[in-house]
Amino acid sequence: MIVSHKKVRTFQKVLYTTIIKIERGKGMKIIIINGSYRKNGATALILHEMYQKLGTYPNVEIQFYNVADLNLKYCVGCCKCYEKGKCIFNDDIENLSKNIETADGIIIGSPTYASNVSGQIKVLIDRGHFVIEQLLFRKYAVSVSTYENYGGKDTSKVLNRLLSYSGATISSSLFIKVPFSASPLRDSITQNKINRAMDKFYNDIYMQKSYICQKIKHFIIFRFGIFPFVIKKGSQYQGVISKWKKQGIKVLI
Numbered sequence: 001m002i003v004s005h006k007k008v009r010t011f012q013k014v015l016y017t018t019i020i021k022i023e024r025g026k027g028m029k030i031i032i033i034n035g036s037y038r039k040n041g042a043t044a045l046i047l048h049e050m051y052q053k054l055g056t057y058p059n060v061e062i063q064f065y066n067v068a069d070l071n072l073k074y075c076v077g078c079c080k081c082y083e084k085g086k087c088i089f090n091d092d093i094e095n096l097s098k099n100i101e102t103a104d105g106i107i108i109g110s111p112t113y114a115s116n117v118s119g120q121i122k123v124l125i126d127r128g129h130f131v132i133e134q135l136l137f138r139k140y141a142v143s144v145s146t147y148e149n150y151g152g153k154d155t156s157k158v159l160n161r162l163l164s165y166s167g168a169t170i171s172s173s174l175f176i177k178v179p180f181s182a183s184p185l186r187d188s189i190t191q192n193k194i195n196r197a198m199d200k201f202y203n204d205i206y207m208q209k210s211y212i213c214q215k216i217k218h219f220i221i222f223r224f225g226i227f228p229f230v231i232k233k234g235s236q237y238q239g240v241i242s243k244w245k246k247q248g249i250k251v252l253i
Contacts, residue, residue, distance in 0.1 A: 028060045028205055031103045033096075035110035035121035037068045042146045042178045043109045045185055046194065050107055050142075053198040060202070063103075065096060067120035075126040082132060082230075085239030093127045100128075100135055101247075104205050106168070108159060109144035115151030117158050130166040132226060133243045137167030140205045142197060145175040146184065152177060165221055167247075169214055171204045172197035 032051055036043040047064070054060050070092040081087045087094050100106060110117040117125075129135050141163040145155035152175040163170050174193055178184040185191060203209070230237045 028057075028105070028202075029103045030054055030060060030062045030105045030107065031096075031100055032062060032064045032107045033109070033121075033124070034064070034066045034068075035108060035118050035124070036146075037118065037120060038111075039066050039068055041111065042176070042182070042184045043111050043144065045183055046144055046146065046174070046176065046190070047107065047109045049185060049191070049194050050144075050198055053195060054202065057202050063099065067118070067124065070096070070120075072120060072123045073127070074123060079236070081129060082233070082237045082240050083235070085242050087127060087129075089127075093124060096124075097127075097129045097135065100139075103139060105140040105142075105171075105201060106136065106163075107142045107144065107201075108163070109146070110155055110159060112145060112147035112151045112155040115154040117145075117155050121159075125162055129243070130162060132230065132237075133240055134167040134222070134226070134247055134249055135243075136163060137247045137249055139168050140171050140201060140209075141168035142171050142201050143173045146178055147175065148178065148180050164214065164218065165226075167218060167222070167249075169204070169209070169211055171201045171209075 032047050034044045034047050038044060044066070051062055051064055054062050072093055073089045073091050076088075078088060108121070110121045113119070116122075143156055143159035143163060145152050145159060147155065156173055156175040160170060160173055174197060176184050176190055176193075178190075230240050
């Protein structure tokens with residue numbers, strides 16, 4: 001009996017997807033990061049609501065981080081992380097980054113300050129090994145931005161660029177207008193948005209949903225931007241190559 005290569009590849013793909021689904025069913029790890037210094041502000045309330053919603057699903061481990069509780073040192077631009085694979089500062093950002101490595105999904109939220117993310121989130125972006133190291137490769141993500149007057153979409157764009165450039169598949173992106181110190185959860189529309197976003201997020205991870213436009217975008221960014229830049233750096237970026245291999249990105253090289 002002769003079996004075509006096409007049928008073999010199709011079988012391998014179905015088998016791989018089935019194995020992934022079984023593994024996800026055994027346990028799904030989600031990281032939620034509140035990028036607001038206010039632990040009970042609008043951003044935090046939305047993220048806690050997402051936490052509660054995800055908790056209704058079986059076999060989901062959820063870890064919630066407040067940037068206000070983290071020891072955050074500024075990036076000093078030494079580039080040692082690219083060479084050695086780790087930062088010169090062994091602080092909470094480094095530990096959080098290691099934890100994200102083993103997660104299936106990430107939810108990151110930020111209030112809007114001057115049409116941008118919070119200062120704490122910017123420090124996390126600079127120090128978190130996201131883009132060059134492709135920390136979020138094959139992970140799913142949700143972004144949340146809150147704003148009172150204007151600039152919420154700008155904050156959302158910053159978060160989504162971070163997620164997309166770092167290799168994540170963006171499941172949903174929420175930017176929610178809410179008065180200062182008011183609860184965004186009093187609005188049933190916001191509640192419905194949160195519930196729908198979490199349903200989609202969970203199912204995307206469980207089913208390993210593929211978004212072809214996002215895949216093409218990431219391929220272009222990585223293959224024609226990040227990849228040649230890192231290769232050109234040689235041994236100076238050996239730590240990055242090691243992280244790529246650990247993430248399974250060697251299949252793209």
